[in-house]
Amino acid sequence: MSVIPLDNQGNGERVPLGAFPTPLEPLDRLTEHLGGPRVWAKRDDYSGLAGGGNKVRKLEFLLADALRQGADVVLTCGAVQSNHARVTAAACSRLGLACELWLNRRVPDRQGSYELSGNLLLDRLLDARIELLPGDVDAELAAEQRTVELTGMGLRPYLIPTGGSNALGARAYVDCAQELLDQADRAGVSPGTIVVPMGSGGTLAGLSAGLGMAGWTGRLLGIAVSATPWERVAALAGETASALGQPGSVREFELDDGFVGPGYGVPTVDGIDAIRLLARLEGMLLDPVYTGKTMAALIAHVLSGALSSDEDVLFLHTGGWPALFAYLEDL
Numbered sequence: 516m517s518v519i520p521l522d523n524q525g526n527g528e529r530v531p532l533g534a535f536p537t538p539l540e541p542l543d544r545l546t547e548h549l550g551g552p553r554v555w556a557k558r559d560d561y562s563g564l565a566g567g568g569n570k571v572r573k574l575e576f577l578l579a580d581a582l583r584q585g586a587d588v589v590l591t592c593g594a595v596q597s598n599h600a601r602v603t604a605a606a607c608s609r610l611g612l613a614c615e616l617w618l619n620r621r622v623p624d625r626q627g628s629y630e631l632s633g634n635l636l637l638d639r640l641l642d643a644r645i646e647l648l649p650g651d652v653d654a655e656l657a658a659e660q661r662t663v664e665l666t667g668m669g670l671r672p673y674l675i676p677t678g679g680s681n682a683l684g685a686r687a688y689v690d691c692a693q694e695l696l697d698q699a700d701r702a703g704v705s706p707g708t709i710v711v712p713m714g715s716g717g718t719l720a721g722l723s724a725g726l727g728m729a730g731w732t733g734r735l736l737g738i739a740v741s742a743t744p745w746e747r748v749a750a751l752a753g754e755t756a757s758a759l760g761q762p763g764s765v766r767e768f769e770l771d772d773g774f775v776g777p778g779y780g781v782p783t784v785d786g787i788d789a790i791r792l793l794a795r796l797e798g799m800l801l802d803p804v805y806t807g808k809t810m811a812a813l814i815a816h817v818l819s820g821a822l823s824s825d826e827d828v829l830f831l832h833t834g835g836w837p838a839l840f841a842y843l844e845d846l
């Protein structure tokens with residue numbers, strides 16, 4: 516598989532895995548329903564590769580690094596229904612690499628479909644080795660220990676952190692920022708606010724760096740789906756911009772943690788309502804963990820007037836629909 520060099524500093528090489536650019540689409544029926552600002556969606560749920568989502572972009576960079584290092588096995592970690600784990604497994608299949616997924620049961624009180632369907636079913640089909648850990652076990656630490664063990668066995672493991680959120684993974688969203696600004700420009704749209712889910716933070720950090728480098732001056736709004744501290748995301752944005760030779764070129768972002776509900780991976784009434792609304796009005800599939808809660812926040816901000824009706828609002832659709840099947844009891 517070829518690796519594409521993107522710049523002449525040796526930074527940012529990527530291995531092609533997805534279908535880019537992803538479309539930028541107006542959500543006309545949602546806009547009409549809300550009677551507020553014009554809402555657009557950047558469709559990173561259409562990025563391809565076994566269900567797509569935001570992780571495809573990150574893995575193009577991370578797995579190029581793994582190939583450069585001569586890795587033969589890739590390890591990553593997350594929650595049982597991690598989209599990142601599913602896309603990592605798919606990318607490893609495509610590249611002929613072995614894949615180990617270290618997943619913990621951090622979402623409480625889940626039965627039935629949660630460990631039988633959704634991303635976990637796909638992980639199995641994609642031939643990953645899966646380790647299910649108790650909820651209080653640090654999956655990242657377990658994967659680190661396994662990496663040491665594999666090295667001792669003479670293998671060349673490559674460990675990807677939770678959500679692929681290091682500076683190399685976040686680098687992918689620098690490109691996405693430019694891609695969406697170009698598309699908006701061509702469509703005659705000038706987004707005043709960009710709304711994006713925030714889990715491990717690499718997506719928001721990369722956008723913050725990319726939008727800052729592009730000189731964009733709008734409002735970047737992250738919607739938290741877990742308790743990730745914003746300081747960590749801000750530091751990652753700075754690190755990402757520095758790695759590209761532009762330290763300090765970051766767009767500041769705001770973080771709204773009012774839509775997490777009881778916790779990561781636990782569905783909320785507003786989030787489920789948003790899933791149903793977007794399916795009915797736009798034929799668009801959201802998910803209960805990330806994009807449903809983020810759309811619920813966007814809708815609430817429109818209804819409260821916090822997003823003004825004369826602006827264009829851009830929702831970054833980061834994917835996640837395979838998890839719907841793991842939450843069928845909630846839907």
Ligand SMILES: Cc1ncc(COP(=O)(O)O)c(C=O)c1O
Nearest residue numbers: 598678714715716717718833835
């Ligand atoms: C569908 C989906 N949306 C958003 C996110 C959040 O992205 P990040 O971890 O980069 O904050 C994830 C992360 O797993 C995801 O799977």
